[in-house]
Amino acid sequence: MPVPRRILALWLPHLPAERPEAEHRATGTAPAPQPFAVWIAAGNRQLIAAANRPGRQAGVVPGQTLADARAIAAGLVTAPVDECADARTLRRLAAWCRRYSPWTATLGTYGPGIWLDITGCAHLFGGEESLCRTVVVDLARLGFTAHAGLAGTPGAAYALARYGWNGYSARSTATGPVIAPAGGEADALAPLPVAALRLDAAMVEGLGGLGLRRIGDLYPFAADAAGRAGLARRFPPELLGRLDAALGQMFEPISPALPRARHLTRFTAPEPVHDTQAVARIMGRLVAGLAPMLAREGLGARRLAFSAFRADGRRARVIVGTARPVAEAKTLARLLGFQLGRLDLGPGADGFVLEAPTVEPLRAVQGQLGPEAITGAPSDAETERQLAPLVEKLAARLGGDRVGRLALRPNHLPERAQSFERTGIGSPDAAPLPPLDAEAGPGPRRPARPLRLLASPVPVTAASREPEGPPAWFRWRGAHHRVARAEGPERIALDWWTLPGWQADGIGVPPGFDETVRDYWRVEDTAGARFWLYRAGLPHGGTPEHWFLHGVFP
Amino acid sequence: MTATSTTQGTTTRGMPHGTTERRLAMLRARINRIEAGSLVEDAYGGARVVPLGLDDIDRHLPGGGLARGAVHDIVAGDDSAAALGFALWIVARMVRGRTWLWCVQDDVQGSMRAPTPYTPALADFGLRPRRLLLAHTAFERETLWAAEEGLATPALGAVLAEAAAVSDIAARRLALAARSSGVPLVLLRPEAAVAGPAATRWRVTGAPGGAWEIVLLRAAGVFPRRWRVLWRGSDGAVPLPVDNDHMDKADDGRNDRQDAGAAADTRPVAAASARGAA
Numbered sequence: 068m069p070v071p072r073r074i075l076a077l078w079l080p081h082l083p084a085e086r087p088e089a090e091h092r093a094t095g096t097a098p099a100p101q102p103f104a105v106w107i108a109a110g111n112r113q114l115i116a117a118a119n120r121p122g123r124q125a126g127v128v129p130g131q132t133l134a135d136a137r138a139i140a141a142g143l144v145t146a147p148v149d150e151c152a153d154a155r156t157l158r159r160l161a162a163w164c165r166r167y168s169p170w171t172a173t174l175g176t177y178g179p180g181i182w183l184d185i186t187g188c189a190h191l192f193g194g195e196e197s198l199c200r201t202v203v204v205d206l207a208r209l210g211f212t213a214h215a216g217l218a219g220t221p222g223a224a225y226a227l228a229r230y231g232w233n234g235y236s237a238r239s240t241a242t243g244p245v246i247a248p249a250g251g252e253a254d255a256l257a258p259l260p261v262a263a264l265r266l267d268a269a270m271v272e273g274l275g276g277l278g279l280r281r282i283g284d285l286y287p288f289a290a291d292a293a294g295r296a297g298l299a300r301r302f303p304p305e306l307l308g309r310l311d312a313a314l315g316q317m318f319e320p321i322s323p324a325l326p327r328a329r330h331l332t333r334f335t336a337p338e339p340v341h342d343t344q345a346v347a348r349i350m351g352r353l354v355a356g357l358a359p360m361l362a363r364e365g366l367g368a369r370r371l372a373f374s375a376f377r378a379d380g381r382r383a384r385v386i387v388g389t390a391r392p393v394a395e396a397k398t399l400a401r402l403l404g405f406q407l408g409r410l411d412l413g414p415g416a417d418g419f420v421l422e423a424p425t426v427e428p429l430r431a432v433q434g435q436l437g438p439e440a441i442t443g444a445p446s447d448a449e450t451e452r453q454l455a456p457l458v459e460k461l462a463a464r465l466g467g468d469r470v471g472r473l474a475l476r477p478n479h480l481p482e483r484a485q486s487f488e489r490t491g492i493g494s495p496d497a498a499p500l501p502p503l504d505a506e507a508g509p510g511p512r513r514p515a516r517p518l519r520l521l522a523s524p525v526p527v528t529a530a531s532r533e534p535e536g537p538p539a540w541f542r543w544r545g546a547h548h549r550v551a552r553a554e555g556p557e558r559i560a561l562d563w564w565t566l567p568g569w570q571a572d573g574i575g576v577p578p579g580f581d582e583t584v585r586d587y588w589r590v591e592d593t594a595g596a597r598f599w600l601y602r603a604g605l606p607h608g609g610t611p612e613h614w615f616l617h618g619v620f621p
Numbered sequence: 622m623t624a625t626s627t628t629q630g631t632t633t634r635g636m637p638h639g640t641t642e643r644r645l646a647m648l649r650a651r652i653n654r655i656e657a658g659s660l661v662e663d664a665y666g667g668a669r670v671v672p673l674g675l676d677d678i679d680r681h682l683p684g685g686g687l688a689r690g691a692v693h694d695i696v697a698g699d700d701s702a703a704a705l706g707f708a709l710w711i712v713a714r715m716v717r718g719r720t721w722l723w724c725v726q727d728d729v730q731g732s733m734r735a736p737t738p739y740t741p742a743l744a745d746f747g748l749r750p751r752r753l754l755l756a757h758t759a760f761e762r763e764t765l766w767a768a769e770e771g772l773a774t775p776a777l778g779a780v781l782a783e784a785a786a787v788s789d790i791a792a793r794r795l796a797l798a799a800r801s802s803g804v805p806l807v808l809l810r811p812e813a814a815v816a817g818p819a820a821t822r823w824r825v826t827g828a829p830g831g832a833w834e835i836v837l838l839r840a841a842g843v844f845p846r847r848w849r850v851l852w853r854g855s856d857g858a859v860p861l862p863v864d865n866d867h868m869d870k871a872d873d874g875r876n877d878r879q880d881a882g883a884a885a886d887t888r889p890v891a892a893a894s895a896r897g898a899a
Contacts, residue, residue, distance in 0.1 A: 596699045
């Protein structure tokens with residue numbers, strides 16, 4: 068059985084008047100409370116839209132003319148309504164409300180309020196009533212008066228939050244929220260005025276002319292098909308739609324405004340383009356459009372995707388990453404320029420889109436006054452910053468996985484003792500530099516290691532004088548090397564269980580020989596060149612020896 | 622400038638013959654000063670000429686070391702990593718805690734030309750892995766491009782690149798890039814590589830007993846010479862006295878004539894420089 072949907076609606080009737088004060092409070096510059104009201108121009112009259120608490124106590128009510136309000140409340144401070152700022156504040160509050168539920172949205176055109184889908188969230192706050200009180204108290208702390216209404220549908224929750232207070236509902240109290248139990252929407256809404264269904268003034272007036280003033284008055288008509296047909300004939304279809312949605316007979320979605328800004332520019336060519344130079348010019352133009360878009364928001368691109376929509380319906384795309392947030396058009400164009408040659412235009416492309424799918428805030432970097440000022444060695448952060456353009460260029464042309472750093476790994480197997488770590492190009496989670504003390508310094512003596520290591524050991528022909536002894540000679544790359552000196556052996560055991568040939572059944576012999584240990588020898592040939600060779604497996608009398616060359620020494 | 626040289630000419634004209642050496646030394650020093658003046662000041666105020674830390678070699682080199690902001694060719698004389706070892710020795714002297722770039726060219730065969738640099742051994746040279754920026758390239762043109770980009774970044778301590786075929790034009794571009802940014806380029810080349818406008822060119826091979834045989838093939842104003850240096854891992858490197866007999870045997874005709882000339886030049890330093898000046 069599905070959990071019944073529960074929607075909390077918050078109505079912030081005084082938001083326009085409370086907003087300036089709340090902003091002052093947030094910055095710690097709140098003036099002493101004084102009567103304050105905002106007005107809105109209606110024709111040639113100026114009407115009060117909202118007043119703060121001292122203003123309301125002085126007798127200022129919404130709908131008064133500005134002149135009346137000034138006459139009633141001496142010292143009333145007024146300002147015109149700033150709808151943009153109000154909407155912005157409301158969006159911020161809706162985002163702030165995600166602490167109660169991940170699914171929040173503003174009421175949008177229906178007025179200053181917020182919807183929260185609290186399905187399955189209430190128990191975290193000690194039940195529905197407790198959650199409502201928490202939200203209202205928290206908003207009051209921010210400086211906003213909120214009325215809460217809770218029901219199974221957005222429409223009913225809105226109606227209860229906005230109109231449930233004014234003595235229409237038997238359940239309403241002076242301070243408590245108005246809560247309709249699951250399935251009890253019809254009863255809870257019945258005493259509310261029809262305006263609570265979010266109908267426009269003309270429709271409310273028309274319903275009033277028929278004597279239909281409360282939502283409950285509509286129920287007899289909505290119950291049977293003939294009544295519905297009558298309502299549908301006389302009124303726009305949204306009346307029945309709103310009623311059904313409020314009563315849960317029709318699903319009304321809430322669309323949360325998720326913060327997802329897309330940074331893209333597009334260009335449509337009049338005819339398919341396949342000339343590389345033309346594409347380069349289009350790319351330059353798109354970059355010139357995108358860069359200021361990013362810079363305005365204080366963002367820089369970490370990744371750029373340039374897509375060409377081809378005439379044959381396919382899409383060709385190149386992606387470049389950066390080592391730091393970049394918003395300069397010149398740098399972005401140069402990075403993309405490296406990759407343009409890889410754009411397969413086929414029969415030509417007529418649509419081009421440049422998008423920055425990954426962005427990061429541009430950071431202002433302050434120079435450090437640290438030990439590097441004395442030693443002359445730059446700090447890591449400073450170095451990274453200075454090298455970022457180089458790393459970007461290298462990664463853009465050579466490929467992001469071709470530029471990086473080597474890191475030591477705690478593994479006794481020579482080929483696994485280091486790893487190549489690509490630099491953090493194009494992804495915000497750049498691999499941090501390994502800590503300094505994790506690196507081997509000139510510390511305790513370690514067995515000598517070659518300067519170059521072959522990615523995989525190369526089999527060589529070699530022969531030794533004694534069964535477990537060093538090679539007497541070996542042949543590699545067509546040259547015969549006579550061994551003059553040898554040091555060893557250094558025995559390194561392999562993780563035999565990871566070797567090929569060891570199957571799940573536990574039985575298996577590696578091909579040809581038993582390579583579970585390697586006996587490494589440092590050998591120097593008669594000319595003075597030094598190599599790292601090993602004999603695979605434990606020596607067995609009579610069986611041929613398998614020698615491998617694994618590295619060279621300086 | 623013209624006036625100064627005229628003055629110098631007149632003051633030295635009357636000097637006795639025995640001071641020709643001194644005059645040459647003075648002129649040489651002046652040329653060095655002029656040439657050094659055209660180099661951009663190192664970003665961290667470091668010296669423009671970096672000593673190798675190997676006394677015999679430093680004494681022989683003009684200015685007492687290798688110039689930053691120049692290209693230094695190192696020719697690998699054998700299949701061992703001795704040449705790379707000497708290259709890293711130079712890089713370690715140059716970087717002084719800064720980040721450096723190593724352009725590694727992948728070989729299709731996975732052969733010895735460019736196998737993986739091996740981190741555990743880098744510590745022996747005093748190079749920290751975190752200060753190494755590694756760029757894998759697929760072919761010569763990418764390698765040279767990456768090296769040039771690196772040379773255009775003054776924050777780098779040095780660039781090490783391995784390239785076989787470097788055209789004259791590419792080599793000149795690299796030299797100019799190094800000169801204008803002050804970042805040194807150590808170019809590791811196979812034996813067959815052609816000459817280019819490098820400030821110094823060396824040939825390095827492994828020598829018996831864990832040593833490197835280092836031949837200076839070319840450096841402005843000094844004669845070619847050879848040394849033998851003992852590489853002792855994390856304990857550094859020490860110059861060895863050169864064993865003349867042994868060296869002639871080891872040459873075995875694989876060196877060019879320039880080297881043969883240098884091979885004979887195994888006298889003590891003072892004598893050698895006196896002969897060179899004469």
